Amino acid sequence: MTDIDIFDIRDQVDLMLNEGQRPTTVNRKKAVLSSVFKYALSRGYIDVNVVKNVVIDNDSKQRDRVLDNDERARLLTACQSSQWNKLHLLVLCALTTGERKGELMGLRWNDINFKDSTALLGDTKNGSSRALTFPPIVMMELRRFQEIGNNLIFAGNTGKPKDIRKSWAAALKVACISDKDVWLYVNPSG
Numbered sequence: 001m002t003d004i005d006i007f008d009i010r011d012q013v014d015l016m017l018n019e020g021q022r023p024t025t026v027n028r029k030k031a032v033l034s035s036v037f038k039y040a041l042s043r044g045y046i047d048v049n050v051v052k053n054v055v056i057d058n059d060s061k062q063r064d065r066v067l068d069n070d071e072r073a074r075l076l077t078a079c080q081s082s083q084w085n086k087l088h089l090l091v092l093c094a095l096t097t098g099e100r101k102g103e104l105m106g107l108r109w110n111d112i113n114f115k116d117s118t119a120l121l122g123d124t125k126n127g128s129s130r131a132l133t134f135p136p137i138v139m140m141e142l143r144r145f146q147e148i149g150n151n152l153i154f155a156g157n158t159g160k161p162k163d164i165r166k167s168w169a170a171a172l173k174v175a176c177i178s179d180k181d182v183w184l185y186v187n188p189s190g
Contacts, residue, residue, distance in 0.1 A: 001040055006050045009033075013054055027056050071177055078174035084167040089141045090154055091171075096135050105154050105161035109147045114139065 009030075016026045034051040041049050067075065072095060079088040093104050103121055111119045117139050119132045134142070145153070156162035172178075 001037070001046055004050060006053055009051050009054045013056060017056075023056050030054065030056060067177070071175065074175035075171065075177060078171040081174070082167050082171050084162070084164070086145060086154055086162075087164065087167050087171060089138070089145065090164070092138050092141055093134070096138055097132055099132060105152070105164075107153045108150050109153060110150050112142060112153075114143070114146070 013026055013030065016029070017023065030051060034049060037046065037049040037051045040046045076088065076091060076095075079091045082088065090104060093099065094101065097104075099121075107119055107121075111122070113119070117134050117136070119134065120129060121132050122129045142153075152159070152161055154162050154164075
């Protein structure tokens with residue numbers, strides 16, 4: 001460890017980024033390595049944590065692009081013909097609200113207020129609850145599947161949120177959208 005310097009760490013970081021690893025993934029790996037160096041520093045094995053001084057630009061919060069009108073139309077058409085009958089509803093919710101996938105997948109039927117066209121998001125990423133307003137097109141689609149009770153709207157066979165990876169990948173392929181992480185870029189204001 002005493003022979004490793006900041007240039008060695010930077011070279012490895014650059015290598016991982018050039019291999020196509022996302023900055024968030026590289027940052028996680030860097031954090032693990034930094035913990036090892038921090039431990040070695042606390043034991044007196046090294047004099048400095050060189051990993052700490054390597055900065056990685058984290059682009060996970062940046063949106064490189066959003067779907068254009070044609071892509072959105074193709075995606076919605078592909079979702080309507082999906083083998084999973086609720087994919088269209090899920091994507092409509094995302095497109096019209098801009099909500100995170102995890103928050104939408106956690107919605108339960110008793111969270112929906114059909115009279116006010118709203119939903120209460122109780123378990124958000126920042127830990128606070130908030131109301132979500134749905135446009136008429138989403139409410140019409142929700143009514144097609146409406147249930148009474150506490151079940152997840154987008155439940156899989158196990159009662160947990162459905163694993164949508166296969167349905168999502170198939171819809172992207174049919175819609176000729178190649179971005180594997182396009183969910184991050186689904187935006188209501190495009």
